[in-house]
Amino acid sequence: MMKRKINCERARAFPIGRALAKLGHFPQKTAEKEAWFLSPFRSETQASFKVSKTRNRWYDHGEGSGGNVIDLVCRILKCSVKEALTFLDEDGFCFSFQQPQHLSPNETSLTILKIKRIKHPALIQYLNLRGIPLHVANAYCHEVWYTFKNSKFFAIGLQNNKNGWELRNKIFKNSNSPKTYTHLQRNTKQLIILEGMFDLLSLAVLNAPLIEVSDIMVLNSIAFIENIESHISDYEIVDLYLDNDSAGQKATLYLTKKYSHVNDQSDGYKNHKDLNNFLCHERKS
Template sequence: MKKERTIKLTCERARAFPIEKALAKLGHFPTKESDKEAWFLSPFRSETQASFKVSKKLNRWYDHGIGKGGNVIDLICLVNKTSVRETLEWLQNGQNSFSFQQPLFKEDKQDKIEIKYVKELSHFALGEYVMKRGISILTARKLCKEVHYRFKDKMYFALGLANSSGGWELRNKYYKNSSSPKDVTHLQNGNSRLIVTEGMFDMMSLMEWDQKLMEANDLLILNSL
């Protein structure tokens, strides 16, 4: 009975996990959105016009193509063809913003991010993301790249900051992650003054304010270490 109560409590917490974030983890991003809702191409079939709606306020989804909807647990069970228990494990794995009071599952240490290719920042979704954070594309390009990577047999893309050991800090609107090895980012330009920030957006905010910041200073980004 205690175990059943624990799983029930876990389900209640899991239902609060943002559907948009779960879809991003599956490799699906909105084609259009507003403050109240987001529209996606259906994760269940191939289509050219988005028919999959997510209510941000209710955190519920509805697929108009199949006439079916539900919460985030229902969605992951259907997409991944998994049980409720397996779905809870999938939601927990790798998500710092979602945790259980007493972990029921062990994290799979074999799941690693594989960087596929890196290019100059150009994707419109990432450009929109940095601009909404108050950063211009030109400033973001000075520090970051567009990184495409594979995780659990799915492809993703993100704003990427290379660290000093060859790993990447990865950010997009829905997901925050990093590839191994984890390290700080130290940009040495031969200057006598060092600017230190916690994360990449802190540094880019300073760079937006002072366009000559990178040239006039060495930079150290701690990357949450």
């Protein structure tokens, strides 16, 4: 069955809270019908940006303006409506606003062909470049062959909880539908939350004993913070290893303020963008 291309009507139903999370903005306070954020348009210390959960509309009391989710994405990203629709299409392929691509629907379809243990020399070389031993990668990931833009590719793949795949090789960063987080459960009372597959693989190299005694949550997108919150209360200890960028730091602050048993572990790689950047630096030292 062919995937329906997202249009304005479907995009307007995309929850504003989730769009803001995808952009690195998290609520200061929430209620059943509304949430309050610091304005994404300016610096402020009191939350004046209101999101109605029932109407899925936003209103910035600081400047007296509001609108729908498409208006919001266009304004924050300074992009066109077409680019905003692509951003809001969670089931679509990864999109970069730094290098806009204009592709037809046929070009954006991604079909999985086969899944196997990682053996391809090019993928092994890519893992070596990122400091990941083959046996570690094969413990969590697979070699995935797929078609994209009418061509055949292969990549390292991490499966998510809806059987979609995050796909990485030296050239491309892709994913297929449905896109969501990956939850690796070992029935422990400790949860580790990471952003992406290479954060998981890097931590497995840096601290294998910790990985082996913990449940793991790989977000696959910072936007899924909202989706995984329901799991946090299931654990006694939750450790965050999110990226040291604006979105990662905002997500970390949001979760550590909201939950007393959530701990920020980014200090261990504070001078690096993420765990893999830290691992690669350590290998060179």
